[in-house]
Amino acid sequence: xxxxxxxxxxxxxxxxxxxRAAKRLDITQPSLSHAISxxxxxLQVPLFERHGRNVTMTKYGEMFLKYVQDSLHxxxxxVERIQEAARIPGGSISIGYIHxxxxxxxxxxxxxxxxxxx
Numbered sequence: 679x680x681x682x683x684x685x686x687x688x689x690x691x692x693x694x695x696x697x698r699a700a701k702r703l704d705i706t707q708p709s710l711s712h713a714i715s716x717x718x719x720x721l722q723v724p725l726f727e728r729h730g731r732n733v734t735m736t737k738y739g740e741m742f743l744k745y746v747q748d749s750l751h752x753x754x755x756x757v758e759r760i761q762e763a764a765r766i767p768g769g770s771i772s773i774g775y776i777h778x779x780x781x782x783x784x785x786x787x788x789x790x791x792x793x794x795x796x
Contacts, residue, residue, distance in 0.1 A: 686710055
């Protein structure tokens with residue numbers, strides 16, 4: 679099971695049509711069918727009842743949908759938090775020096791920095 683399969687599953691569950699779901703996902707319809715088939719094989723339950731290219735979810739698909747949506751939501755939140763953290767400058771930098779070369783911090787530094795001999 680991978681993230682693509684889970685995303686495909688949610689999209690197909692929402693659209694209920696292989697052709698339109700594949701178009702929204704920007705993949706071919708056979709690729710979507712193959713991914714959903716592999717997911718069903720791995721779970722060992724049918725997630726959809728097929729009616730040509732249209733589908734309806736089985737009771738297993740309905741049960742699984744909520745968990746997948748929650749999981750994808752949490753993963754997206756994690757990505758957002760990491761991206762936010764990467765944009766915020768902060769943290770600390772440790773600079774080592776030999777104290778025999780001087781008992782104070784070397785060179786000039788901005789007042790917002792701290793100098794703590796160790």
